[in-house]
Amino acid sequence: xxxxxxxxxxxxxxxxxxxxxxxxxxxxxxxxxxxxxxxxxxxxxxxxxxxxxxxxxxxxxxxxxxxxxxxxxxxxxxxxxxxxxxxxxxxxxxxxxxxxxxxxxxxxxxxx
Amino acid sequence: xxxxxxxxxxxxxxxxxxxxxxxxxxxxxxxxxxxxxxxxxxxxxxxxxxxxxxxxxxxxxxxxxxxxxxxxxxxxxxxxxxxxxxxxxxxxxxxxxxxxxxxxxxxxxxxxxxx
Numbered sequence: 012x013x014x015x016x017x018x019x020x021x022x023x024x025x026x027x028x029x030x031x032x033x034x035x036x037x038x039x040x041x042x043x044x045x046x047x048x049x050x051x052x053x054x055x056x057x058x059x060x061x062x063x064x065x066x067x068x069x070x071x072x073x074x075x076x077x078x079x080x081x082x083x084x085x086x087x088x089x090x091x092x093x094x095x096x097x098x099x100x101x102x103x104x105x106x107x108x109x110x111x112x113x114x115x116x117x118x119x120x121x122x123x
Numbered sequence: 124x125x126x127x128x129x130x131x132x133x134x135x136x137x138x139x140x141x142x143x144x145x146x147x148x149x150x151x152x153x154x155x156x157x158x159x160x161x162x163x164x165x166x167x168x169x170x171x172x173x174x175x176x177x178x179x180x181x182x183x184x185x186x187x188x189x190x191x192x193x194x195x196x197x198x199x200x201x202x203x204x205x206x207x208x209x210x211x212x213x214x215x216x217x218x219x220x221x222x223x224x225x226x227x228x229x230x231x232x233x234x235x236x237x238x
Contacts, residue, residue, distance in 0.1 A: 015165070045226060054127070054214055054229040055166070062224055100165055108179060109154065111227060113165030 013038040013105050017114035024091060025122050032086040032117045034101035039079050042104045046075050046086050049098045091121045127230035129215050135236045136205050144200045144233045148217030155198050156216040157190055166214055210237045
C-alpha cells in the first residue's frame with residue numbers, strides 16, 4: 012500500500028526567502044506525482060505534474076523535482092510572497108489504479 | 124463554468140439523516156473521482172467513474188456510501204443514516220481521460236457536518 016509523507020507539517024518563513032517542501036513515498040511504481048495548493052475552505056489547485064520519466068518541472072517561481080528510485084520529491088519556491096501562504100499537498104498516481112494517494116500536507120506561512 | 128462545481132458548499136444534517144452531494148465535472152471530462160478530506164488531513168480516495176461506469180469503489184468506507192453517475196456527466200454521492208464520523212469535506216475531481224498523464228481538477232468541495 013502506497014504511503015505518502017510530507018515533512019514538515021508546518022513552516023513559517025520571512026517574505027523573500029527561498030524554501031523547499033519535501034514529499035516521500037514508499038512505492039516507486041508510479042505514473043506521476045502532482046503538487047497541489049489548498050487555500051482555507053477551498054479545493055485543490057494543481058501546481059505541477061511530473062511524469063515518472065521526468066526529473067523536474069518548472070512553472071514560474073515553482074520547481075518540482077522527482078527522484079523515483081529514492082521515493083522523493085521536492086517543491087522549491089523561489090522568492091516567497093505572502094500570497095504563497097497555503098497548504099501544499101503532494102499526491103502520487105500508482106500503476107494499477109486511477110486514484111491519487113495524498114500526503115497530509117505542509118501548511119506554509121509567509122511572514123510579510 | 125470552466126471548473127468542477129460542487130453543491131451544496133455546506134451541509135448540516137442530524138445523525139441518522141440521509142444526504143446527497145452533487146458534482147458537475149468539467150464538460151467533456153471522462154473520469155470523475157470522489158475524495159473525503161478530514162480536518163488537517165490529505166484527501167482520501169472514495170470512488171472513481173469512467174463515463175457512467177463505476178470502476179473502483181474500494182475507498183467507500185461502508186455500505187452507507189453510494190455514488191452514481193448515470194449519464195456520464197453529473198455525479199451524486201449519497202450517504203445514508205449519517206454518523207458523526209462522516210463529518211468531513213467531500214471533494215470531487217475530474218480529468219479529461221483515463222490516460223495517466225492527465226491532471227485531476229478539483230472542485231471546492233462540500234463541507235458536511237453531522238450533529
